[in-house]
Amino acid sequence: MSMRDTIQARLEAALSPQQLDVRDDSHLHAGHAGARPGGESHFTVEIVAEAFAGRSRVERHRLVNEALSHELARQIHALVIRARAPGE
Structure with a gap:
């Protein structure tokens, strides 16, 4: 599994999101600290889940x-998180 x-x-198991997009951005960081030759080190997660309602x-x-x-x-060397509750 990648x-x-x-x-x-x-994330699906822990937060039951209504929307989830996971993007591998490793190719944008080739040659930088923490980047591995095979990638899979830098990610962006955009997630919408009821679990975030009322939370900072x-x-x-x-x-x-x-x-x-x-x-x-x-x-994972770097993770960008964009987390919202439904309706935000």
């Missing part, structure tokens, strides 16, 4: 980071 697929599966931006990011803690500790 890292993109792993991120998507973990920091709290939303913490929920995403918690769901991806294993991957962030070992494989």
Whole structure:
């Protein structure tokens, strides 16, 4: 399973999002710190989930980071998070 697929599966399981887009941006960071030759190190996540309703931006990011803690500790170098509640 690709890292993109792993991120998507973990976020779906943890947050049951209404919308989820996971983009591998590793090719934009080739040659930079943390970039690996095979990619799969830099990602953007755009997620809409009811779990974010009434929560601050920091709290939303913490929920995403918690769901991806294993991957962030070992494989993901950078993660851009755009987290919204439905209707925002």
